[in-house]
Amino acid sequence: MSSALFFAQLLNGFQLGVLLFLLSAGLTLVLGIMNCINLTHGSLYMLGAYVAAAVYGQSGSFVLAGLAALLASSAAGLAIERIVLRRLYSRDHLYQVLGTFGLILFINEAVRIVWGSSPLFIGVPDALAGTISLFGLPYPAYRFAIIACGLAVAVGLYLVIHRTRIGMLIRAGASDAEMVSSLGVDIALVNAAVFGAGAALAGLAGLMAAPILSVQPGMGEPILILTLVVIVTGGIGSIRGAFYGALIVGMVDTLGRALLPGLMRELVERSLAQAAGPALASMLIYLLMAAVLAVRPQGLFPVKHA
Amino acid sequence: MPIVQGDASAAPVRTPAARLVAACLVVGLLALVPVYASLGAQPSYLTLFSRIMIYGLAALGLNLVLGWGAMVSFGHSLYIGIGAYAVGMLSAHGIDNGFAHLGVGLAAGLAASLLIGLICLRTGGIAFIMITLAFAQMAYFLAVGLKNYGGDDGLPIAGRSTFGPLDLDNNLVLYYLIFAVLIATLYAFHRLVHSRFGMVLRGSKSNPRRMAALGFATLPYQLAAYVVSALVCVLAGMLLANLTSFASPAYMQWSVSGELIAMIVLGGLGSLLGPVVGAAVWLLLEEVLSSARLGLPWGLDDMLHDHWMLLLGAIVVLVTLGLKQGLYGWLLEPRK
Amino acid sequence: MTLLQVKGLVKRFGGLLATDHLDLEVRAGELHAVIGPNGAGKTTLLNQLSGALMPSAGTILLDGDDITFAPVHRRARAGIARSFQITSVFPEFDVLQNVMFAVQAGEGHSFSFWKPAAQDRSLREPAMAALEEVGMASLARQPVAALAHGARRQLEIAMTLAMRPRLLLLDEPMAGMSHQESLEVVALLQRLKGRYGIVLVEHDMDAVFALADRVSVLVYGRPIACGTPREIQEDPAVRAAYLGDQEELA
Numbered sequence: 091m092s093s094a095l096f097f098a099q100l101l102n103g104f105q106l107g108v109l110l111f112l113l114s115a116g117l118t119l120v121l122g123i124m125n126c127i128n129l130t131h132g133s134l135y136m137l138g139a140y141v142a143a144a145v146y147g148q149s150g151s152f153v154l155a156g157l158a159a160l161l162a163s164s165a166a167g168l169a170i171e172r173i174v175l176r177r178l179y180s181r182d183h184l185y186q187v188l189g190t191f192g193l194i195l196f197i198n199e200a201v202r203i204v205w206g207s208s209p210l211f212i213g214v215p216d217a218l219a220g221t222i223s224l225f226g227l228p229y230p231a232y233r234f235a236i237i238a239c240g241l242a243v244a245v246g247l248y249l250v251i252h253r254t255r256i257g258m259l260i261r262a263g264a265s266d267a268e269m270v271s272s273l274g275v276d277i278a279l280v281n282a283a284v285f286g287a288g289a290a291l292a293g294l295a296g297l298m299a300a301p302i303l304s305v306q307p308g309m310g311e312p313i314l315i316l317t318l319v320v321i322v323t324g325g326i327g328s329i330r331g332a333f334y335g336a337l338i339v340g341m342v343d344t345l346g347r348a349l350l351p352g353l354m355r356e357l358v359e360r361s362l363a364q365a366a367g368p369a370l371a372s373m374l375i376y377l378l379m380a381a382v383l384a385v386r387p388q389g390l391f392p393v394k395h396a
Numbered sequence: 397m398p399i400v401q402g403d404a405s406a407a408p409v410r411t412p413a414a415r416l417v418a419a420c421l422v423v424g425l426l427a428l429v430p431v432y433a434s435l436g437a438q439p440s441y442l443t444l445f446s447r448i449m450i451y452g453l454a455a456l457g458l459n460l461v462l463g464w465g466a467m468v469s470f471g472h473s474l475y476i477g478i479g480a481y482a483v484g485m486l487s488a489h490g491i492d493n494g495f496a497h498l499g500v501g502l503a504a505g506l507a508a509s510l511l512i513g514l515i516c517l518r519t520g521g522i523a524f525i526m527i528t529l530a531f532a533q534m535a536y537f538l539a540v541g542l543k544n545y546g547g548d549d550g551l552p553i554a555g556r557s558t559f560g561p562l563d564l565d566n567n568l569v570l571y572y573l574i575f576a577v578l579i580a581t582l583y584a585f586h587r588l589v590h591s592r593f594g595m596v597l598r599g600s601k602s603n604p605r606r607m608a609a610l611g612f613a614t615l616p617y618q619l620a621a622y623v624v625s626a627l628v629c630v631l632a633g634m635l636l637a638n639l640t641s642f643a644s645p646a647y648m649q650w651s652v653s654g655e656l657i658a659m660i661v662l663g664g665l666g667s668l669l670g671p672v673v674g675a676a677v678w679l680l681l682e683e684v685l686s687s688a689r690l691g692l693p694w695g696l697d698d699m700l701h702d703h704w705m706l707l708l709g710a711i712v713v714l715v716t717l718g719l720k721q722g723l724y725g726w727l728l729e730p731r732k
Numbered sequence: 733m734t735l736l737q738v739k740g741l742v743k744r745f746g747g748l749l750a751t752d753h754l755d756l757e758v759r760a761g762e763l764h765a766v767i768g769p770n771g772a773g774k775t776t777l778l779n780q781l782s783g784a785l786m787p788s789a790g791t792i793l794l795d796g797d798d799i800t801f802a803p804v805h806r807r808a809r810a811g812i813a814r815s816f817q818i819t820s821v822f823p824e825f826d827v828l829q830n831v832m833f834a835v836q837a838g839e840g841h842s843f844s845f846w847k848p849a850a851q852d853r854s855l856r857e858p859a860m861a862a863l864e865e866v867g868m869a870s871l872a873r874q875p876v877a878a879l880a881h882g883a884r885r886q887l888e889i890a891m892t893l894a895m896r897p898r899l900l901l902l903d904e905p906m907a908g909m910s911h912q913e914s915l916e917v918v919a920l921l922q923r924l925k926g927r928y929g930i931v932l933v934e935h936d937m938d939a940v941f942a943l944a945d946r947v948s949v950l951v952y953g954r955p956i957a958c959g960t961p962r963e964i965q966e967d968p969a970v971r972a973a974y975l976g977d978q979e980e981l982a
Contacts, residue, residue: 194654196710373534379530609816612842
């Protein structure tokens with residue numbers, strides 16, 4: 091494989107990692123604070139993508155589409171939290187799984203009713219349609235913009251979480267919500283705020299992914315499962331875990347899919363490589379997750395609990 | 397003597413007689429479906445109820461760990477896939493022998509569930525749920541990646557498994573085979589949950605801290621239960637492949653695992669038949685909603701036929717927020 | 733004959749020193765009470781003895797065997813039985829089944845898949861015996877959900893007995909009980925004395941002084957005195973730190 095191609099794949103892996111981080115940051119905090127499993131996060135990502143696609147298609151303005159997507163996903167997220175999730179916090183994980191599963195079915199079908207089953211396509215906005223030159227090698231400007239935006243959000247999140255008072259409350263809540271609550275802090279409010287922010291981030295991820303992935307009903311769940319892999323590998327409740335986990339998963343998945351089939355053709359005979367190569371490549375991140383958990387069941391950067 | 401206070405009827409005790417009657421009713425109805433199907437000339441009923449029993453079997457298997465053992469596995473569809481592909485792959489190589497299918501399926505299921513169980517059971521709570529989901533997704537992608545066995549499109553199966561003189565090409569024979577497997581599993585589970593092994597499982601659900609303090613090492617028992625439940629799902633998968641003459645990655649989708657959980661909760665976790673009843677309710681609801689002629693205005697009938705999932709999703713959410721012991725449990729509760 | 737030997741036990745939670753170089757010795761058949769003001773680390777001590785917490789340093793020997801870092805279930809198998817500060821039983825089952833769990837735990841492995849456990853005489857008979865021991869035999873069929881608080885605590889004690897232990901760790905067994913109920917538990921513990929080593933954490937001073945062979949006084953995770961009840965009563969350091977100068981104990 092040429093170095094230009096490898097470099098491009100490396101950046102693609104970084105880009106996927108950044109998208110995954112946007113999705114996992116909010117979710118891992120909410121999981122840590124409320125200890126409530128929430129499968130609707132993928133639906134918020136999907137809503138962000140759909141609203142962005144719809145508004146961009148109607149108005150031609152990517153900025154407008156972006157604002158609409160963020161608004162829609164935050165509003166939907168807060169509505170879901172208020173109407174359904176809040177009643178599930180005290181229930182068994184089983185009912186949390188089932189309730190949010192029902193919501194996914196409902197939302198996917200609602201999307202199908204409004205926009206139909208066929209995928210929506212929106213193009214990359216004109217301003218970012220070209221390629222840029224990184225270290226002398228070409229790379230799509232749009233994907234680079236995703237990386238830049240994602241990193242900016244990551245830095246912003248780091249500053250909020252580690253340098254502000256609200257961030258300290260969030261970190262404390264993700265470590266021991268009961269303790270924080272008994273200190274007089276309205277943990278429900280903290281959680282709602284984190285949830286809303288997480289929903290906005292999910293919508294942002296959907297918005298950014300819309301031009302490069304196909305926008306269709308059910309697009310949220312495969313990404314959700316990837317996000318869960320990131321969170322479990324990185325450590326539930328840990329932003330640092332989400333960041334490094336997302337980058338690792340993004341890199342391993344992208345580079346694996348790009349390199350493994352070729353590698354297998356070198357090692358084993360052709361028909362076996364053709365049959366097993368892509369399949370194995372798609373399994374890589376799950377094998378990675380299994381390996382991490384076998385050694386460290388709490389994840390790579392676990393939050394320390396009391 | 398310490399004074400006993402509190403309401404003795406706080407925990408509803410379902411009389412054994414009521415449960416036995418209900419069980420006989422359900423079993424009897426299932427046994428008689430083919431009669432009704434042939435009388436009413438509705439052959440599709442045979443297929444529908446075969447499917448109901450197969451998913452009921454899978455839900456029954458999952459309930460061993462979910463309802464009786466408090467392990468929320470969101471990845472049991474994986475094992476349905478193993479069963480289906482065991483039949484499919486062997487068939488693709490010309491091996492039709494049902495016993496071979498059975499052997500390979502169960503062996504693969506045993507290996508997979510031991511490995512996955514060992515990794516997953518080191519965690520608990522949310523992590524356990526997410527990891528089981530991830531492994532099922534991994535298997536899904538593996539199946540999609542196997543281009544030689546149909547990949548994304550699935551693998552058509554030329555003929556059904558042969559078990560000596562048993563001719564499974566006859567839909568009636570297949571129906572009663574599924575019925576027999578379901579009844580046998582129900583009975584085996586009945587013995588299991590009341591045995592010493594079953595008590596360890598149920599105690600671990602009730603109070604894991606107390607179980608450890610009494611001296612039980614719970615991991616070996618939970619692993620064994622996980623493996624047993626996986627193998628039951630493998631059986632269900634094999635029967636499904638025979639019924640549909642098809643093996644598909646779609647059998648392993650995350651949504652299938654979710655549907656199994658919905659069936660269990662709809663039917664009621666605390667009983668053996670609950671999951672079977674839940675499977676019936678779920679699949680019948682699907683069937684009714686997608687073909688009912690209710691005569692609603694504004695084309696709502698058509699909308700219902702195309703988009704019944706909307707209603708089903710809403711029902712799941714409402715049941716989760718409302719009914720605590722499932723339909724079957726609610727129906728059996730003694731009226732005060 | 734020494735049953736439990738604890739040397740130099742230390743437990744740190746971050747910067748907090750919960751157990752501060754604690755030594756404790758319990759002889760077979762002895763009832764050794766552990767008292768101290770709230771926050772003294774009594775439950776933390778019991779947690780480290782039962783295995784719910786792992787110590788930061790020190791050793792715990794049970795009859796010469798080092799169990800310092802053994803997991804909870806292995807210590808239970810070795811003969812340590814524990815009752816909890818907040819009663820921990822199986823609420824979905826009846827009283828007899830609760831005790832049968834304890835009996836079953838001590839009987840090798842439970843990989844028996846076919847025979848119904850509820851009718852198993854080798855489980856029922858020892859369970860009934862344990863219930864008779866604590867005076868609860870008539871409540872055998874009662875669902876635990878219907879039991880009064882005091883009865884639940886007695887059930888927990890029955891379960892610990894059914895484990896056929898060598899060492900009992902009792903964490904405030906009389907908490908929340910009426911005067912009458914407390915007297916019954918004291919009578920029960922009198923009957924059990926001599927047969928087991930018992931570590932009793934309690935606030936009820938009447939009970940402690942009636943039952944204990946020896947008493948250790950814990951303040952901020954450190955034992956400040958250890959001796960017979962009478963010696964403890966007269967120890968000025970103990971009076972100052974815990975009992976308070978105003979209190980007169982007969």
